[in-house]
Amino acid sequence: MPLPQLRRRRRPFHALLPWLAALIPLLLGLPFLYWQASQTLKRQAQDNVDETLTKIEQIFDYAHTATESVASWVGARCEDAVLPLRQRSMATPYVRSLNLVQNGTIYCTSLRGDTHEQEQLTTYTGGTLRLMIGNRVTPARAVLILRHATPAGSVLAGIDSQYLSNALQLASQPVPLTLRIGETRLSANGTTSRVRPRDASSLLAVETSSHYPFSITAALPANGAWHFIWRHFTPTFVLIVALGGICGLATNRLRQRRNSPLREMRRALREGEFRPFYQPIVDHGARRWKGVEVLMRWDHPSEGMIPPDQFVPLAERGGLIVEMTRELMQQVGRELTPHVEALPSDFHIGINVSAEHCNGSALIDDCRDFLSRFPGGQIALVLELTERELLVRSEHTDHLFAQLHQLGVRIALDDFGTGNASLAYLRQFRVDYLKIDRSFVQMTDDDALSQHLLDTILTLSSRLELDTVAEGVETTAQRDYLTRHGVRYLQGFLYARPMPLANLLETLAHPPAADIPEHATHEPA
Numbered sequence: 001m002p003l004p005q006l007r008r009r010r011r012p013f014h015a016l017l018p019w020l021a022a023l024i025p026l027l028l029g030l031p032f033l034y035w036q037a038s039q040t041l042k043r044q045a046q047d048n049v050d051e052t053l054t055k056i057e058q059i060f061d062y063a064h065t066a067t068e069s070v071a072s073w074v075g076a077r078c079e080d081a082v083l084p085l086r087q088r089s090m091a092t093p094y095v096r097s098l099n100l101v102q103n104g105t106i107y108c109t110s111l112r113g114d115t116h117e118q119e120q121l122t123t124y125t126g127g128t129l130r131l132m133i134g135n136r137v138t139p140a141r142a143v144l145i146l147r148h149a150t151p152a153g154s155v156l157a158g159i160d161s162q163y164l165s166n167a168l169q170l171a172s173q174p175v176p177l178t179l180r181i182g183e184t185r186l187s188a189n190g191t192t193s194r195v196r197p198r199d200a201s202s203l204l205a206v207e208t209s210s211h212y213p214f215s216i217t218a219a220l221p222a223n224g225a226w227h228f229i230w231r232h233f234t235p236t237f238v239l240i241v242a243l244g245g246i247c248g249l250a251t252n253r254l255r256q257r258r259n260s261p262l263r264e265m266r267r268a269l270r271e272g273e274f275r276p277f278y279q280p281i282v283d284h285g286a287r288r289w290k291g292v293e294v295l296m297r298w299d300h301p302s303e304g305m306i307p308p309d310q311f312v313p314l315a316e317r318g319g320l321i322v323e324m325t326r327e328l329m330q331q332v333g334r335e336l337t338p339h340v341e342a343l344p345s346d347f348h349i350g351i352n353v354s355a356e357h358c359n360g361s362a363l364i365d366d367c368r369d370f371l372s373r374f375p376g377g378q379i380a381l382v383l384e385l386t387e388r389e390l391l392v393r394s395e396h397t398d399h400l401f402a403q404l405h406q407l408g409v410r411i412a413l414d415d416f417g418t419g420n421a422s423l424a425y426l427r428q429f430r431v432d433y434l435k436i437d438r439s440f441v442q443m444t445d446d447d448a449l450s451q452h453l454l455d456t457i458l459t460l461s462s463r464l465e466l467d468t469v470a471e472g473v474e475t476t477a478q479r480d481y482l483t484r485h486g487v488r489y490l491q492g493f494l495y496a497r498p499m500p501l502a503n504l505l506e507t508l509a510h511p512p513a514a515d516i517p518e519h520a521t522h523e524p525a
């Protein structure tokens, strides 16, 4: 299974995390912004309502003063009263007409003199104010009537609603204002309508006059608050949305990093999930166990035992291999030390080492540390250098290999014959063992040409007088072919699969059989 999928498959809800993270600033920021905008709107609406209420009260005060000044004419003959009514209405701001009422009938108006109309007292709110949709003079425009009762009847002052809607309009930003008289309302654009019950829900401010029976209200239309936010809080709004985006992207990045195979491997290293498995190597001539090759396994909590092919190359590319090898050597040292007596003498422990490990002085320290655990010299440390990564000869590598040999460390060239570097390696580094790759060992079963290739490699290693280990020996036929051609050390499933320490100790307790049935051994899961 490709490593990047390990975590993703186990926690699919992780894919939602970036979206949730993007939502957090929005969920926290937008309600706060909405609250802040609402407070601003309420404050401004309240100021505008107060200011407009005062202005409209002033208009009504003018009209009221005018009605008071002509109140003594109620009951007088219209032809006598009409001139003072006209003079007064012309001299009073906002007032369009003054009318006299007696016995419920309007009998004199400053506009036309004699008239005869019903007063309709019940339509006056508080007996004082009436908002008419229009009248005979201005049928399309509302008129406000202010009534002043006198002992003899009453005086009516007509006020053009334009003055009132102008006053509303001047203060209708950002929240539209309305003048309410009883069940009727006048809006800033001069239209009149009945008050609806749902108006109450959108009310931001309302103020009732203490002198006249009217109130001024400020109410937002649907989505008015969001329009206000968009117009007046654009930078904050954009910032919150951008913050949401940034949080989402950052979480996504973190998630990807968290899910990255290297990160997963670092976690595994911290948790000690990389474990040594041991595959015995047989000294065929002596019928004894010669040593083991340590092979790393990843004991993953959910994926089980992962073989090294799936993570070692990545660890090498990601610069983790040195740390992993060091940890592996320490584990091997720790777990083998108590059983050192059970090991055959001059027991070889082969550790796979990557080229990067040879670049600094860490390898020397790690080997010294490892060998210090076996002070009796019962074991021999063999470093297996692979051709997968090219090791370039330099003063440093010469010095390093000299130091390693001084320490008693032996060098094996792993996977011999598979890379281009084999011969160059042999020339440049003092190698003690050649490990013939499994692919060549399998050629013993093939045609004559393949066998010829294997023979050439075997001849080369015998000419160089190097000890040879054949990897991947699976059949007795392969074993016999190899031993006939002078290969002394054999490693493969024919003898044993890689196994944990407990199984190894059990296996080492019995000498390798002379004639082993094929595939007799099993790697524990």
Ligand SMILES: Nc1nc2c(ncn2[C@@H]2O[C@@H]3COP(=O)(O)O[C@H]4[C@@H](O)[C@H](n5cnc6c(=O)[nH]c(N)nc65)O[C@@H]4COP(=O)(O)O[C@H]3[C@H]2O)c(=O)[nH]1
Pocket (backbone or CB within 6 Å): 279, 294, 295, 296, 307, 308, 309, 312, 321, 325, 328, 352, 353, 354, 384, 386, 414, 415, 438, 471, 472, 473, 474, 491, 492, 493, 494, 498
């Ligand atoms: N089919 C077959 N296979 C056999 C037989 N006998 C042994 N093998 C397998 O051949 C591989 C031998 O190790 P390698 O060539 O060093 O190849 C190793 C080595 O290059 C690398 N590796 C393993 N552990 C480490 C480590 O700790 N560090 C480094 N740098 N590389 C490691 O991973 C490679 C693969 O390791 P494994 O999967 O354990 O595979 C092992 C082993 O299980 C056999 O008879 N038949």
